[in-house]
Every structure is written in structure tokens, then in C-alpha cells.
Amino acid sequence: MKRTIIDLVLIVAAGTGVVLLLKKGGEAGARKVKEVAPPAAMRVVDAVPVHPIAIEGQIDNFVAPITLQPIRSWSAEIKRGFVLSVSENPKLNQPRARVTLLFPPAAPTVLEIEYTIPQNLIEMLEADPVAKNKFEGVSVQVTTQGATYNTSVLLTHDPQRPDERKWLSHNLVLPPATREIDFWIAGTPPRYNVFGATCAIVLPQLRVTTAQPPAEANTQSPSGGRKP
Numbered sequence: 001m002k003r004t005i006i007d008l009v010l011i012v013a014a015g016t017g018v019v020l021l022l023k024k025g026g027e028a029g030a031r032k033v034k035e036v037a038p039p040a041a042m043r044v045v046d047a048v049p050v051h052p053i054a055i056e057g058q059i060d061n062f063v064a065p066i067t068l069q070p071i072r073s074w075s076a077e078i079k080r081g082f083v084l085s086v087s088e089n090p091k092l093n094q095p096r097a098r099v100t101l102l103f104p105p106a107a108p109t110v111l112e113i114e115y116t117i118p119q120n121l122i123e124m125l126e127a128d129p130v131a132k133n134k135f136e137g138v139s140v141q142v143t144t145q146g147a148t149y150n151t152s153v154l155l156t157h158d159p160q161r162p163d164e165r166k167w168l169s170h171n172l173v174l175p176p177a178t179r180e181i182d183f184w185i186a187g188t189p190p191r192y193n194v195f196g197a198t199c200a201i202v203l204p205q206l207r208v209t210t211a212q213p214p215a216e217a218n219t220q221s222p223s224g225g226r227k228p
Contacts, residue, residue, distance in 0.1 A: 008196075048108075052109060053205065055101065057203045059097060059098065061094050062097075066170060071165050074166045079202040080214060081200055084201065085185075086198070098183070099183075104146065104147075105174055107176055108175060109174045110205055112169065112171055112205055113169065113170070114202040115157060115199055116165070116166065120196050132160075134193070135167075137160065137197075138157050138185060138198065139157075140157075140186065140199050140201070141184055142153075142154075142155060143183050145179060146176045147177045150172060150181055158190070167202075183201060
């Protein structure tokens, strides 16, 4: 009996020693482990878009440069812009345009877009009942290119409605790193009709510039060899 009690005391003492050793070892190990704070909760906050006075860029129809022209409609002052048009005449058929930015924005940037269907076109359509019946207004797709994420908007205009016989406006926010903005006349469902689709567009902030080619490019001929 006395032997059994002594054995139990030794077992308990040994167990206590093991626990103390494990605790001490755990504390020592814990001191060697670098504490890592849990990830802080992150919240995405959209930056307030800047609204510059001027945005420098070039404009073309994906083939050749476009020259801004004076446009007057709906008793408004003369504006300088370009016209998108769907036409059977190749010279007048210019359903798309592209604005290439000279300096891609570093922050979200507001681009002002003013647009309308020219008043003289509406007057011609109203003089032709057949053409007027086929006309359904115009829709212009605008899409940014080059950024991590791009934005897009569909500008619609139906001047057969009296309240739309004017210049309309839209502020498009360009994401950071936007390199170009594409415009094209789009057919909208269900009929996708683009009969008579013509739209005058003005970008009040756009300052058209001519980019200078790199110095190296001036030393080479179109065939790729160096000029003599």
C-alpha cells in the first residue's frame, strides 16, 4: 500500500515536471515566432474626379486625322466639333471617331461631351414624310480604352421629341491611364436601325495637338532602313 502511494506521488511529480517543461518550451518558442497582425479591413474609396480646363489629344476616324469644324444648331452659339454620320457616300460615311490622349490621366478625369443631331438634318427629314417615318434618332457608343478598367456609355438622341431639340450633354469619367476614347454610331435593339443616323459631337475641353515623332523615327525611311 505504501509502495503504491509512493509510485502515485512520483507519477504526479513527473507529470507536473513535463507540463512545466512544455510550458517553458512553448514560451521560448513563442518568443522566436514573429507576430503577424491580422490583415486590416480595407475599404475602396473612389477618388473625386478632376475636371481639367483642357485635355490634349489627337482625333481621327481610325484612318486619317479629323479636323474640327464649326457647327451651329438649335439657335446655340457656334461650336467646334466633329460629325459622325452613316451614309452611302464614302466621303460622308464617317460613323466612328477616336480621340487619342497625349497624356493619359493619372487620376479619374471628367470629359465633357456635348452632342446633338444637326438641325438642318431634322428639317430635311420633316420635309420628306417617308424618310421621317424611317428615322429613329441616333445612338452613339462611347468607350474608353487602355486603362485597367474601362468605362462605356450609350448617348441617345431623338430630336423628334420637342424637349430634345437642343444640345445634350454628358460627363464621362475617364479612368486613370486611359489612352483613347472611341465614338461610333450604334444600332440599338430591337431593329438596329441607323437610317439617317448623324450626330454632331463637341468636346469643349479637347485641345487638338500634333504629337512630335521620336528623334529615332526621323532618321529612318518608311522601308525601315536609315536615311542617307
